[in-house]
Amino acid sequence: MKIDFGVHMRGGVITERDANFCTVRIRLPAGIATVEQMRGITRIAKKYGHGFVHCTSRQTIEIPHVSPSKLKTLEKALAKNGTPIGSERDEIVNVIACPGIERCKFANIDTASLAHKIDQKLFGKEMPVKIRIAISGCPNACTSPMLNEIGIIGRIRPLRITGQCTGCGTCVKYCKENAIIIRNGISVLNEATCVQCGVCVQSCPFDLLKAEHRHYLILVGGRRGRHPHIARELITIDNEDMVVFVVEKIVNWVYRRAWSGRLLSEQMDDLQFETFREDIKQQIAAKK
Numbered sequence: 001m002k003i004d005f006g007v008h009m010r011g012g013v014i015t016e017r018d019a020n021f022c023t024v025r026i027r028l029p030a031g032i033a034t035v036e037q038m039r040g041i042t043r044i045a046k047k048y049g050h051g052f053v054h055c056t057s058r059q060t061i062e063i064p065h066v067s068p069s070k071l072k073t074l075e076k077a078l079a080k081n082g083t084p085i086g087s088e089r090d091e092i093v094n095v096i097a098c099p100g101i102e103r104c105k106f107a108n109i110d111t112a113s114l115a116h117k118i119d120q121k122l123f124g125k126e127m128p129v130k131i132r133i134a135i136s137g138c139p140n141a142c143t144s145p146m147l148n149e150i151g152i153i154g155r156i157r158p159l160r161i162t163g164q165c166t167g168c169g170t171c172v173k174y175c176k177e178n179a180i181i182i183r184n185g186i187s188v189l190n191e192a193t194c195v196q197c198g199v200c201v202q203s204c205p206f207d208l209l210k211a212e213h214r215h216y217l218i219l220v221g222g223r224r225g226r227h228p229h230i231a232r233e234l235i236t237i238d239n240e241d242m243v244v245f246v247v248e249k250i251v252n253w254v255y256r257r258a259w260s261g262r263l264l265s266e267q268m269d270d271l272q273f274e275t276f277r278e279d280i281k282q283q284i285a286a287k288k
């Protein structure tokens with residue numbers, strides 16, 4: 001059997017329990033593929049695998065039971081299809097995203113656009129630790145961004161225009177966090193319990209609630225698995241391009257400072273996360 005170890009050693013090629021076969025994971029940012037690409041993937045899976053595919057928890061597709069001798073031609077076929085081999089080892093792995101503003105009525109940001117921008121900049125970069133990136137369009141957090149090494153959540157801080165509130169209570173009914181009450185005939189927001197989902201902004205029949213601050217919350221150092229860990233809040237950012245800038249800074253910080261063999265969540269204090277946070281704030285202020 002002639003094996004091309006260049007392809008075999010790629011992160012997206014996973015040796016199976018039966019070492020005569022491997023599973024090939026595809027790069028599919030935000031889990032989005034065109035109908036043509038899906039046709040291509042099924043055709044390739046039929047030709048090089050055993051006629052089926054597996055949809056993974058990281059929104060990508062795997063082609064199981066591939067003979068290592070076929071990897072080179074499989075790699076070319078996947079690249080031609082616009083769905084190249086993905087990554088899995090200590091790398092930046094498939095960026096996942098919820099449907100976002102294009103399809104979900106709760107979304108505050110364009111998750112797919114952001115996922116593609118981050119993928120274009122950083123996908124597959126070798127790292128001392130595995131970096132999973134997850135994006136959610138609102139605090140409902142359907143992609144569990146707080147359980148990823150880097151998480152991004154789209155939020156809205158609401159503000160009521162002063163002077164015209166009728167006290168109708170519609171916004172109170174919509175807020176699942178009980179963060180709005182009617183006091184002295186007008187609505188009052190409790191910022192301590194508000195999760196900045198933005199739902200109330202769309203609820204006011206008189207259009208008195210505004211999105212005072214639409215932003216991206218960036219989290220670092222989460223993980224799932226056998227010892228789940230909630231990520232730490234790093235910073236809030238106003239626009240998509242600046243989010244890409246910050247994510248790149250996080251990746252470079254981890255690349256230079258993190259030790260391999262330990263999960264990122266286990267070494268956040270050793271990496272001086274608080275110092276990094278201050279440094280990032282200063283860099284962003286300097287860019288404005």
Ligand code: SF4
Pocket residue numbers: 098099100101104105106107108136137138139140141142143
């Ligand atoms: S996280 Fe929010 S925006 Fe994304 S799918 Fe879930 S509810 Fe919709």
Ligand code: SF4
Pocket residue numbers: 156157158174175176177178179180189193194195196197198199200201
């Ligand atoms: S943004 Fe969400 S949590 Fe905050 S007050 Fe409005 S509905 Fe409630």
Ligand code: SF4
Pocket residue numbers: 160164165166167168169170171172186187203204205206207208209
């Ligand atoms: S829905 Fe609008 S008018 Fe009614 S209580 Fe809320 S802010 Fe006031």
